[in-house]
Amino acid sequence: MRDSGLIVKVEKVNKFYKKLHVLRDIDMEVQRGQVVVLIGSSGSGKTTLLRCINHLETIDSGRIEVDGAPIGSYTDDHGTLHRDSERDLNRKRSQIGMVFQRFHLFSHMTALENVVLALTTVKKLSKDKAREIAVQQLRHVGLEDKLEAYPSRLSGGQQQRVAIARSLAMQPKLMLFDEPTSALDPELVGEVLETMIDLAKEGMTMIVVTHEMGFAREVGHRILFLHEGTILEQGSPAEILNHPQHVRTRTFLSKVL
Numbered sequence: 001m002r003d004s005g006l007i008v009k010v011e012k013v014n015k016f017y018k019k020l021h022v023l024r025d026i027d028m029e030v031q032r033g034q035v036v037v038l039i040g041s042s043g044s045g046k047t048t049l050l051r052c053i054n055h056l057e058t059i060d061s062g063r064i065e066v067d068g069a070p071i072g073s074y075t076d077d078h079g080t081l082h083r084d085s086e087r088d089l090n091r092k093r094s095q096i097g098m099v100f101q102r103f104h105l106f107s108h109m110t111a112l113e114n115v116v117l118a119l120t121t122v123k124k125l126s127k128d129k130a131r132e133i134a135v136q137q138l139r140h141v142g143l144e145d146k147l148e149a150y151p152s153r154l155s156g157g158q159q160q161r162v163a164i165a166r167s168l169a170m171q172p173k174l175m176l177f178d179e180p181t182s183a184l185d186p187e188l189v190g191e192v193l194e195t196m197i198d199l200a201k202e203g204m205t206m207i208v209v210t211h212e213m214g215f216a217r218e219v220g221h222r223i224l225f226l227h228e229g230t231i232l233e234q235g236s237p238a239e240i241l242n243h244p245q246h247v248r249t250r251t252f253l254s255k256v257l
Contacts, residue, residue, distance in 0.1 A: 055089060
């Protein structure tokens with residue numbers, strides 16, 4: 001039976017890159033409307049976990065469910081690994097928005113055209129309806145005056161907000177953010193974080209990989225600290241940031257706070 005409050009359920013997920021064990025028996029749950037922040041050193045498995053949730057990486061064992069349905073690959077009760085068909089996978093992926101470190105905008109398309117594209121090609125909307133939604137979402141992220149601007153005429157922060165608008169236009173149930181401010185100049189970080197804070201306040205379910213501890217403290221419901229492919233410690237922002245229990249968590253936080 002589907003739990004209407006549970007959006008993401010990760011059970012005993014393992015992932016290998018050849019002999020490197022990148023994720024080790026990961027268990028995680030995310031409730032509707034929660035913001036879960038993943039922190040940890042480079043190579044700890046944060047981005048891989050995020051990519052597995054969207055099945056951009058294939059898990060080797062375990063199960064990931066998004067809104068009650070297994071996505072990509074899952075292990076049944078007999079230990080057999082099953083894989084979604086491409087059609088089913090694309091349908092499930094369309095409910096998950098993902099924003100990367102790099103913006104991945106098409107340079108030959110305006111901001112508006114970048115947002116319209118997925119709506120017409122994936123959702124098969126008419127150009128007029130797609131344009132209406134795209135304008136709405138670009139307005140949502142504060143870029144109503146940049147509809148006809150090409151990426152080369154936008155700052156890094158503006159390009160990232162176009163990427164966020166592009167994901168939001170698909171009406172996702174879940175948003176994944178993989179260090180969305182790490183490629184930005186320091187003075188541009190704030191505008192992207194402000195957009196994400198607004199989304200959190202609107203009730204968007206989000207999983208965010210970030211080193212921005214101020215963001216984690218303000219809107220995070222839970223912080224998970226990953227180390228060498230395991231969730232070493234988790235708790236509320238106050239618990240993790242103010243009273244970390246594990247020495248490795250304390251060492252990491254001493255470098256980023």
